[in-house]
Amino acid sequence: MISELQNEVHGLPVVEFPIDTAPTVPAQGPVAWRISVPTYEPPFEWPEAFAKFRAAVDPSTVQAIVVGGWSDPYEDDNSSAHVVEALTAAAGELPALRSLFIGDMTSEDCEISWIVQSDVTALLTAFPRLEHLGVRGGNQLVLTPVRHENLRSLVIETGGLPADVVRAVAASDLPALTDLELWLGTEEYGADSTVDDLTPILDGEKFPRLTRLALSNSDQQDAIAAAVATATILPQLRALDLSKGVLLDAGAEALLAGQSLTHLESLDLHHNYLSDGMRERFRAALEPSGVDLNLDAGDADEDEYDGTIYRSVAVGE
Template sequence: MILGEHLQELHGLPAFTFPGPDDESGAALPDAGTVAWRIASDVYDSEEPWEAAFARFLGAVDTTRVRALIIGAWEEAYENSSAEVIGSLVAAKEQLPALRSLFLGDMGSEECEISWIVQSDVAPLLNAFPELEEFGVRGGNELAFSTVRHEKLRALTVQTGGLPAAVVRGIAASRLPELRHLDLWLGDEQYGGDAEVEDLDPFLIGADFPRLEHLALRNSQFQDEIAASCATAPVVPRLSVLDLSMGVLTDKGATALIEGQPLTHLSKLDLHHHYLGEEVKERIRETLQPSGVLLDLDEDGADSYEDDDGEVHRYVAVAE
């Protein structure tokens, strides 16, 4: 899987890239509250630092009405962390009272591979914007998530090619009573993904996340273990969507999942990018489709190879 395109929408609003300093189109800017504003610099040979682009944005737009921000590339994002970007956002918190959705690191692979993006501790953003309802971040390199309490956050997305266990534990230890949608891309250990299934227990138990209804634990090398844990996980009966896609899911994990607690209450089970045989896929269909569960069993892109010793190597959808 290649992350080649930028976000097209956020918070239900179409994305709009704030023009660069050399824009001479003369086109009027959209109404401040009708789009998700994308603020970006260039990763390579940038003529304008991200902070300067953001300063121009603050001066050109009625920021009191901005509801969604998409933070794109900053200069040399493969070497420079997001700390200064985060600092600029925090410093502007009083100018963004209506902000409800924020995504940090919207870069395609041609700009900066997901495993190269240097992040930092994102907790200051949640602390600075207590009214935020949605937060997403891309890139696991140096990513940190200090324990926070946030009363309004409803959706949290962390996209990485390798998610550090410390980040998983920081999220798990946070108090997010309104969280309904959690999406974690766990990734590959070669790119920093050192979490284990035990680190996911707080989400699978669900006691500290009473409103959770959409759980995505995906893009994992240990997808079989996650699936087996979901077979008995207390959180599953109250979920609407269970997403175990993008990882190394085999017949072993899928069989454990389907032989566990009932899943017929789900509106959707997403297993796309998998390594399942036809017999197991058909068993899943026969078990869940009669109850109206929407299934995604697309295996497009799932890649593997057998080495000289006969060992089969399988890959997550997004690593580098």
């Protein structure tokens, strides 16, 4: 579950816009503005909060916006569509906007897999200078393959990412992309992609500048690790994140047996189900080369019921 809100976005501190106070806000310097309404019985809807924001802050200077909660985001008829529509309609007022995050909610606001998203493609077409896009929640999330010249990072956090979205990311033309993070999730919460859907990403041709790749929070983490181990893209990466998933010794073995990992600056495998012996093998293989390793098992506990062992990803519901 998500227990904390973001406090920094791409080097900018997150500042909550005070929706219930004076109509003007003192200059803050470069910040990421978080615009949110309570998810239960808000005084008004998110577009009205956004209108208040644009009236109180010079929108032409805004570099980053973090969209927090909106009214009843767990209801099928209260998707993020009205948020996307309000943002794209105001695109002309936001020439300096470089960073957007949609759905910065904790589990108290709305569980990640209950957040009803929508088609977010318009955010990329309406903001051609956008450099960073983040989305939390995969329920009803839609993305159409798109070309975007300036997007440098794309983060999609879900408990279950639809295969159509995975395929759309893989089919998009993003020549400036350096950082791609996909929380793939589990079938229980809507994940229906396969490792084959990741092939265009792993082939290395789609994103020539990619240096950080996170394919995480998956119950198929072993198969993903094995695919990454032989992927064409691996030598160009500087950071690899296969964390938060159901990674067992079999997947870790495939990763170690594949291409060299010693060129990496960091390898994040936290929340895993590795044996102590496998962890030691990773340390012996990579720490002498200066790779920053995260092998922390965290809260990855196994449960047994009627002779069957159950393992879970870090972020599900």
